[in-house]
Every structure is written in C-alpha cells, then in structure tokens.
Amino acid sequence: MPLKRPKAEPNPSSTSSDAVLRPSAKRRKSDVDPGTLHSRKVYILDAKLKPDEVAELVSLVDKAGAILVSEAKESEIVITAVGMRKRLERHIDWSVAKSKALVTPNWLRDSVQQGHALPCGTYAALASLHDTTAANCPTESDSDQDESSAQLSPPTSTPSEAKSSPSRANKEVEPAHIPENLLPPRVPLKTTPDLDHTVRFSCQRTSSLVCPNQELCEQLDVVRKLRELEGEERSSLSYRRAVASIKSYPRQLSKCDREEIARLPNIGTKISKMVLEYLENGNINEVEKIKASERYNALVLFASIYGIGPSTARNLYARGLRNLRDLEAFYEVNGPPVEGIEGPQSVEMDIQIALGLRAELAIKIPREEVELIHRTIMNELEVVQPGCVSMIVGGYRRGKSESNDVDIVFTHPDASKAIGLCTKLVRRLHEQGMVTHVMHLSSFHAHNALRTTHWDSLEKSLTVFRPPIPNPTRRRVDLIFALPETYWTAVVGWTGSTMFERDLRSVAKLQGMKFDSSGITRRHDSTLFYPRTEKEVFDMFGLPWIDPTLRNADA
Template identity: 30%
Template sequence: MAPELPRILLLPTHLQADELRELEARIPTLTHNAHEAKVILGKISRPERALFELRRLKLATEPVALEGAEGDEAIGDKRGRSDAAEVPSKRPRLSGSEALRSRADEGHVATLDLLGGSGDVVLVLKLAWLLDSLEQNVVLPADDYLLYQGRKISSHSAQASNPGTPQPRKEDETTRSASAVNDSPYSKRTTRPGTSSSTASDGRLHSEPPTLHRETTSEHEVPLPPIPDFLHTTYSCQRPSLVSPPNATFIAELKAIRTLRLLRGDQVGVRAYSTSIASLAAYPHLLQRPQEIERLPGCGPKIAQLYQQWTEDGCTDETRKAKTDTELVVLKTFYDIWGVGDTTARQFFKKGWRDLDDIVEYGWDSLSRVQQIGVKYYDEFQLKIPRDETETIASVILAHARRVDPGFQMVIVGSYRRGKPSSGDVDVVLSHPDEAQTLDIIERLVSSLEKSNFITHTLSVWTKNSERGQAPLAWKGEGRRAGSGFDTLDKAMVVWQNPQDKGPHRRVDIIISPWKTAGCAILGWSGETTFQRDLRRYCKVKMGFKFDSSGVRSRADGSWVDLESSERGPAPDMETAERRVFEGLDLEWRPPAERCTG
C-alpha cells in the first residue's frame, strides 16, 4: 500500500514522456494545478531552478523561514527579492540558495510538516524524495530534499514583492559610476546593480514601496483582445512570430534587460526573458495596458510592471541605471568583441581592463587569434550589413562554388532570410544534389575566395563531415561531454572585404550540407535563438527526436531519421527539403519571416 502522500505536482523538466507517465501513475495525490499542490517535485537540484519553475507555473510565492529557526530571517531570492520589512539580524542577509546552504552548514535542520501545517505553504523538493518514500513505503522527512519553501500569495501581492524590480537607489549615480572604475576589480558590491534598497542610519536596508499599475475606471470597460489559439502553446516553433511585431519597441527594451542579465551571468534570467520576449513577439495586438501581458505564456506581473515603467518613462529603471553603471558599460564593450562571450568579458574586467586599449596594452598575447581579429576590426564589425550587400557577398560565394560544379544551390540564411533590413554577419548554406560535389568542397572554396582577395582572414574551418564521408552521425545519447552539441556540418568562418572598393570588413559564415540533410541545415540556421531552442525541445518531448542543423536522430536508438527524401525521392531544391522537415515533425509550416522570436 502506498504511503499517505500530500497533494503533489510533478514537473516534466528533464523527464522523458514515458518516465513522466510512469511517475504520475505512482502518485495517487497527483494534481496539475500548482495552486492546489502542497509539494512540487522535479528532477532539479538547485534553488535557483526551483524559483524559475515556480515563475513558469505562474505560482507567486514569498519565501518563508524554516520552522524551528525563528531567529533567522526569511529566505530570499538569489535574484534580489526584497521583503516588505527588514528584520534586524546579527548576520548578513543571504540569498535563497545561500540561506539554504548556510542552514545546512550550521546544523539548522527542521522537520517539515508535509501532511499538516499551513495550507498556503508550498515546498519544492527533489524528485528523489518521492522515489525514496515509495521505496521505503513511508513519507520521509523533506529536509534533505528541500530546494525552496514559500507561501502562496495573490498576483497583486506578488507584484508588490517582485523579485527583480529595478527601483531608484538613494545614491548619487555619478559617484557610483566613477567608483566602479577606481575600485579594485575584485571588490564585492554591497548592493547588486538593479536592486532596490536604501540604507538607514542604523545600517539596515529598507525596501522601496512597490509600484502599482495605474488604472482608470474606463480601462475596465474595454475588453481585452482575445489570445490566439497558437499562443496557448509553450513551443515558439508552433507560433507565427513576425519580423516587425506590433510591440517591437517594448520588446527591444526587454532585449536590453536580457543583455544586462547575460552580462551579470544570470543565465536563468536570460532564459526567462527570452521566453517572455518570444510570447510578446507572437502577440498580434498592440498592448494597451499591463493586464494584457499577464495572460501570455512566460509573462506575468514582472513583465507587466516593466511595461508600466516603460510607458510612463520611455525606458525601464534597469536600462536607465545601466547607462551610468560603468561596469556594465565596460562589459558590454568587451562582449561586443567578436570571439568574446559574457564569461570572458567578466574575466577581462576582473583583470582591471576597462577599454580596448587596455586589452591591447596588457593582454594582447593572451588573446586567441579570433579575439585579436575581433579587437582589430571592432568598429567595422559593429556596422550593420544592408541586404543588398549581403546579396552581393552571397552571389560571389555561389559563383566560386559553381566554378567547381554548376549544380550548386545556395540559400542565404540568418537574419537576412527572416526579413531583417540589415544583419550583423552573412550566413549562407550551400548544397548539391550530387553529394560527391559537397565532399571536401569547403577548403577548395575558401582557397578560391582567398586567392581572389575576398577573404582577408580565415578564422576557422570545420571538415568533420567530409572526414567521415558525409555519413549521417548517429546520436550518442545524453551522456556526451558539454560543448559537443554544435552541428557537424563542414563550415568556414571568415573575414570578408570587397577588394574593389575596400569597404568595411564583414563577418561571413559559409556552411556546406549534403543534399540529404539540406532542409535541416537551412532550418537550423534560419530561426532566432528561442525558436531553435523550442524546436529542439519540441522534437525531444513530442517526437522523441534529436534535432540539429546536420539532421534528425532517434533518441530511442540514435539512428538517423530521413525526413527529406521518403517515397517521393530527393527534394528538388533546398527549401522544399525544409518544408518536408516541418511535415515530418508534424509542425505547421512557418516561413522564415515568422520565426523572429527575439
């Protein structure tokens, strides 16, 4: 007989479909309503992930202290949630994950009441709690499995205690900006940029009052526009996301905030904002008031509050403050160097470097060749490439490929194919119905373009696909080392300059695909990041497939799945092959201009 379990919601995160169904069948008290659940279980291991899952469920909570530790403060959110009132304490305030670890270190272990206690308290536990309880046929104490404990609150209360709400700080912005340059790069901040607090004479922090939506009586008389059916799915690859959505200017503001989160290393925040941006990109109506936003998947009171700030001031508090935060300004400069990611940008800052001259003077020899080229052509790489120039570059590449064989076909992918007026770089995919022609073509093509002085620098060349005879690569399962997920197509990443007019240097990527996977290649290189992320997630959850630009594999046995030939034979062109991939994945065809998820 199964033990008496509390009301449980099971998260599908990191669970295969069969595994999820099996586990749900073993939970007699299962619910799919987060507001009913006493316990939320997931195959997760970090408090930050627990908080992210609660936000995704749109379950607003406030952290509560563990019973039996009354002298301690309430557990906060690592991302800067401020309580309504600060409780004096002999030790510094800890974030959610730090507080949990601190209590474990100090021996503060309290037995949590899973079957009784307050009905408005919810626990997020590791999935192992359920498995161990079922195995031992007893409801085990939750202390060793606890990731987060919170009290459910209404959406209005959640808005008042929103985790990342950027609010004015009681300090001089100019002084703050100047100190960031002069302080040691290793010094720690007492207040994270973008959080809200002021310091009283007794040294304690006090939260600013929450911002409430401003409403008029007439607003309630105007019905909200209906949410389209396609916005009820969490997969952005199933939604039309236009290149110029009605709310493009507000989306641009959210993108700026997402970049700030990326520069700070907040990967959970980056993913959360990406989900919200993708929903807004697919919303076909011009926003009229904040309440519209809270209805959309991946959005909620936080995004609604940012919209309120943006409509009143033309920007949000977070982006306004970032303009005078010297650390963020410097990090953005470093991040914009080709070959430098957010982690490397922070490393540069910690070394005391504050501009490109510092990099050249103090760190040039430590840079990779790609980073050196990125610094050398920094200003030129920031210039956008107009569509006509993209077409000119692509036509030269195709002409050189057709010197080898006239049957080569090409599709310009990336932002150009999505209909953007300009691009940051040029991406092209080449293929040929005769696969013998694509074998080893990349090195010959690059050599030809170098000799014609179009390519000034070759950053990297991949030939793995040709080295294995262009045979589809079987998927090796979930246990692969990190970083091995990039597609295995032959490709070259180069720096380009027109030898006739000596215009600005441009970044160009040349991708070669065998004909049998050309549809996957142009699909994988045409959608924006969230579209691609959700396409891979859809293939995994709904189809049991592993998708990337070099093909589709079965997750059951790792074998290649041919979606492009079938009984109709090979596709006559690359775009027809792409349509067949959509059909094989049971997805409605979305033209590239509807894959602009932001």
C-alpha cells in the same frame, strides 16, 4: 469495430473507425467508369477524416469500380489525410506503407472527375514516401485497360493538387542535374493563418521582425543581456522567453491589458510587473539603472568582440579593463593582423584579429551587398565544383534590411562531391584575395546523436571576406556546407532566430526526437531522419509552417 458502408444519404453519426468497406453489389453499370480504378484495391484510413468525408470517399471508390478492403496490407492504394510519419505509424506499419501508393483524398476526387487514374506521386500523402508512392501507383495498363488509355497524363493544375502536395508545390524550374527537393520555392509558402499567440513555444507562433511592442521587447532584452553576461543562464532564458511571447502578440499593449498580459505564456510575476511599469511610465526603472552601469556597458563592449564570451568578458573586467583602448593594449593589437587561410592558432589570435578589424566589421551590411557577396561566392564555387546549390540564411532570410554578417548554406546533389568543398572554396577565395582571415574552419564529422557541444557536424568556415568592389568594407561571412540529405535541416537551423531554434529543439525533445542543423535523430535508437523539404521539418514535429520572415522571436 467494422464501419458499415454509408447509404445513399449517409448519417455522419453512424460512422466509426476501423472500417470493412465493400462496394455495393447493386451498383448500376452506368455508375462505373471503366477507365478510372476498375478492380483496384483501395484502403481508406479514416484518421483525420470527418464521417461525411469518409462517406464521400466510399461513394467515389464505389463509383470508380474499385474494391474497398479492410486492411492496408491487402490494398494497392491507401487514401489518407495523415501527413506525418509518426502519426501514420499508429495505424499502418511503415514497411506496409512503403509498399503502397499512399495518396491524399484529392487524388481520388480528381481521378474520378477526370475519368482516369492520375499519377500518384503528385498526390503523395507523405513527402518522404513520394518516390515509393509514384513507383507503386497502379497504371491503367495494369488494369487491362485499352492501349489507348495506358498512358497517364498529369492533371491540369488545380487547387486540390497544390493543396495535397505542399512539399512539391511552388518549385523553381530546375536544371536537370539539381534535384527538385534542393531548390527553394518560387513563391514563399504561406504561414498558417491565425496562429494562437498564447501557445507555449515560439516555433508555434508568428513573430515579425518589428512587432507592435518592439520598444518593450528591447527594454526587457537589456535585462536578458545583463543576466547572460553575468552567467545567470536560467534567468536570462526566462527573459528571452518573455520577449518571444510579447513579440508574438498581435497588437500594441496598453495599461488596461492586465488580463491579456496574464494570458501570455512565459511571463511570471516579476516580468509582468515590469511590463505594467513600462505601459504606465514608458520606461522600466531597473532597465535605466542597468544601462547607466559602467560594468554593463563594459561587458557588452567586450562580448561584442568575436572570441570573447560572457566568462572572458567578466574576467577582463575583473582585471581592470573598461574600454576598447584597454582591450587593445591587453591583447597587444599593433599593426595589420596576421592573414592566412589556416586561421588563428589560438583564441587570443581570434580576438586580436577581431579587434584589429572591429571598425569595419561593425558596419551593417545592406541586403544588396549580401546578395552581391552570395553571387560572387557562387561564381567561384562553380569553378571549384559545378552544380552546387545554396541559400542565404540568418537575419537576411528573416527579412532584416541590414545584417551583421552573411550566412550561406551550400550543398551538392552528389554527396561525394560535397565533402571537402568548404576547404577548397575557402582556398580559392583566399587565392582570389577575397577571404583575408579564417576565424574557424571545420570539416564533416560523424553525426553525434548525444551531442552536447554547441557545434553541429556540418563542414563550415567562419571568414572575413573582402567583396570585389571599389573601396570594399570587410565583412563577416559564414560558409556552411551540408550533405544533400541534411540541406534542409541546415537551412532551418541556420535561419534562426535563436529562441525559435531553441523552442524547435524543445518540441522535438518532447516527441522523443533531437533536432539540430545536421539532422533529426530519434533518441531511443539514434535513427536519423532526413526531411526532403524545409516544410517537412515542421511537418515531422506537427508544427505549422511559419515563413522565415515570421521567425523573429528575439528582440
């Protein structure tokens, strides 16, 4: 149904969708700004726009001397508040969208305010269409403007500009050879305020590193850990989800909060009783029994060794092993571990090395040392291949003061130079005496849209690293290399936390997509999508941006 052009004082209730919009034939000459959008064809997509906003934009188009058209394919400029491809495709064919300048409403507002058409790229409605929007942006010279007005200068920084282009705002000033989309933001993006803590998925909520109910979360996590070690995956996941819900609760619970507890997602009757027991007594009886159990403590010890999972831990316990001395005897840990960059030849050698280095690897890594390790590795990588970019991820990025290991994601703007870099870097670090052991080394392989294995298709090396400092302590350092198009999915995937990432994959699945560190895939046809920024990963799934320091959904 056509949307009639609003009168001078529009009535919002009279506005509807699918507009056929025309400028007023009675527009006064004094209202027209010849230097703005003279004779340009503009289409307004009213999805996500309020009626009074549509009326305002129609008025601005009229004032600027442009022509409003009823079909997107007839336009040169599409004005939209839609920021996601999936939603945009409900209204406009993607091939049409790629052939137009797709801008936010602020582009029109600022252009009219400044008296000339501003560059469209700065106001691109979708980050993935930034380049086509910039290329399709009509210039004043195209409108037969005077030569003096043909050069478009960018607007001064305004709040509306930053708001309309979050994917390109707050970036570092970069060297010429590094694309802007591969650089971290100068200032962390702010999380959406007042997120609802009762929503289903932890990737829709904020979770601080230490929450108001931290001790309760740690108590429930003991039960979760036991269930996981005993191979009870579904039960373990139930406790993990409950912990994530409590981590998001904004204040300290009390025994008077029965209704609040009932409103929290993923907390069933049994866990609810445990929560109330803790709030009344300060502890949970079942947790105390678990912590006193010889079996639980042995399984936790065994599973803390790299290469020993829950199943192996249970088998070791069944063989009669109970402590570290038993483990060392069983795996014949004698003398210095074997070194070399080819890595262990078997899982048992993995475990031998991890046992031999256990005392060192158990020492936490302070943030200052994490940064030192990162700088050192980047200096060596610059020798191997200049121009790489990287980001420290994992617990460090989520705000931990101390880390168990160091995770770093790397890429190079030239995809051909990123392939094979992991092995080259590890060899150099080994030659320099920094990498002493390689626990895992893999190269890039084809993206598997139906991947059921744990690992993604990125090139990676899990190493033991000796920092070049006096009296160094050896550290676990994981080196992850991504192609430039998968850099931001790798950053999101390796930042964590575990439950946050699991829920992110669940949200993607509900939308017919699959997310992992090596890309985003549409399930029905295996089409790959490559976000240009970290925020765009969230945008693609309709999720609010959540700062890395608020993704701590695990205990």
